[in-house]
Amino acid sequence: MALERHDPPANGSAKPTTSPFSPDELQRVNKIRRDFVANVSHELKTPATSLKLLAESLEESLDEDPVQARLFAAQLKRETERLANLITDLLDLARLESQERTDYPTLVDVRGVLMTVLSGMRRVARRKDITLQWKRFGKAARYTVHGDETQLTSMFTNLVDNAVKYTPSGGRVEVTGGTEGGEIVISIADTGIGIPEGKLSRIFERFYRVDKARSKATGGTGLGLSIVKHIAENHGGRVTVESVPAEGTTFTVYLPRA
């Protein structure tokens, strides 16, 4: 999902200007950039290699085995889609990582965002025979944040999508909304495969997957939760996770109320 741009102030005028970043901040941004490039080169190489192999196989089988050629073409299409998703997620994350916490002027109704996300996910859940429920929220006015609607939609889509993705058929995903003091608290709880305790602290790292093969099979990029964490923090909030393997996982997002 494409996100809106919130670039730091441009600093390219001829006249000497003061940098918007302190030396410490500059060092931090530069380190983020270096690590990012190293990770990205590695992650892009694998799909690029498989695209080349598939294109070669397709070329070789075109005349002799058109049925096989068709299979290679379908695989090529899937891998290309995966690479396109990866690039979109990477660009979103790069933008979010370089963005400082923003004071968003726009008021967003988090309840409305969730309703949109849930109705979009209903079909996917039904196809997997997963019950997708939400508990009724209170008055709309209680669920307003200063924020970016596109980012918030992306954050909740990632969490609900993961909950459905990592829950076997016949399971349940429940979304609950409430307020605690000055915060809006949204929980996404599933009855899925869960995450081993030793891995919980790493799942918000970019490209980290508990099970690489499973994540790849479900079209994951390993960037979703990293994007989620940045969006929550850019809104002055946070995200926590609790999980019991083979029982389920609950992600909870806290956002300051406007």
Ligand code: ADP
């Ligand atoms: P991916 O694209 O692989 O889903 P994410 O960043 O969204 O990447 O998630 C990182 C990893 O955290 C996943 O690969 C998966 O192992 C684990 N994970 C995320 N959400 C859940 C969940 N609801 N239940 C079980 N595991 C999860």
